[in-house]
Amino acid sequence: MPELPEVETVRAGLERFVVGRRIAAATVGHERAVRRHRPGAADFGDRVRDCRIEGAARRGKYLWLALDSGEAVLAHLGMSGQLLVQPAGVPDEKHLRVRFAFDDDGPELRSVDQRTFGGMSVEELVDSAGTPVPVPVAHIARDPLDPAFDAVGFARALRRRRTQLKRALLDQSLVSGIGNIYADEALWLARLHYARPTHSLPAADVRRLLADVTTVMTAALAAGGTSFDSLYVNVNGASGYFDRSLEAYGRVGRPCSRCGTPLARDPFMNRSSFFCPDCQRAPRRAGSVRRVN
């Protein structure tokens, strides 16, 4: 499941292998893969043809290729998206959605996506606090690895919310790049329960949690990301190995490495939360006891 470290790994691969090259043609093999591109698949191809790729950028889980036309190819990997750099002769992947061929006849860029939660579109760039971003990214907050990330503003905004802590961590308009895996990992590191009310969380705890988010994401990035089932891979098709370092996610019944208590799994937001019932105590009032979610 691509979250920030996985998307950043892919972005770095795109920077290395496609930036500076000129697109000869883009072929859309599956309409749904470009459903966010309102003018349709044919227009998608027309917009990128003969454009040179000037850069590969990212905010949170979104990434985009800036074109010399002034527009950008925006991509989101969703649950199962891959961007692969493949020699033109390699047989098509089963779930190949979009193919970019280049005028240098070098390796193609292929968008492969089993579940098609992700997708691509060609977007105008707009200013977002001094940074040009594609229109659909304008409402996405900066991520914790962004040098311009505003930790104080984040703490203030989080404590204004009346919701549960993990819901806030997953809200991409508050802080971006965090998904279910790294939310659980950071909460475990910070010894905080997923249902802790944000409104009463001390600012010091917010700072500590944010530091733990950064720690786990930085470590995951160094490992090339997390992968369970090879659905997430870098542009060369290789998986990361951070899954060997996970402390909480997916480890229901296994002993907590701090205290030995078997880890638990609760249903949460139509998915799962993994946590240590001893290190991460449930809040007394609001949250997991009173309501299921």
Place this chain on the structure above:
DNA sequence: CTTCAAACCTGTGGGC
């Protein structure tokens, strides 16, 4: 305005 949850999609694996 804020908060929440259904819907989108396909492959896998457990239960029967």
Place this chain on the structure above:
DNA sequence: TGCCCACAGGTTTGAA
């Protein structure tokens, strides 16, 4: 062996 269903989950959309 085969069928059915739960599960994986990021984002958008619309409702309350």
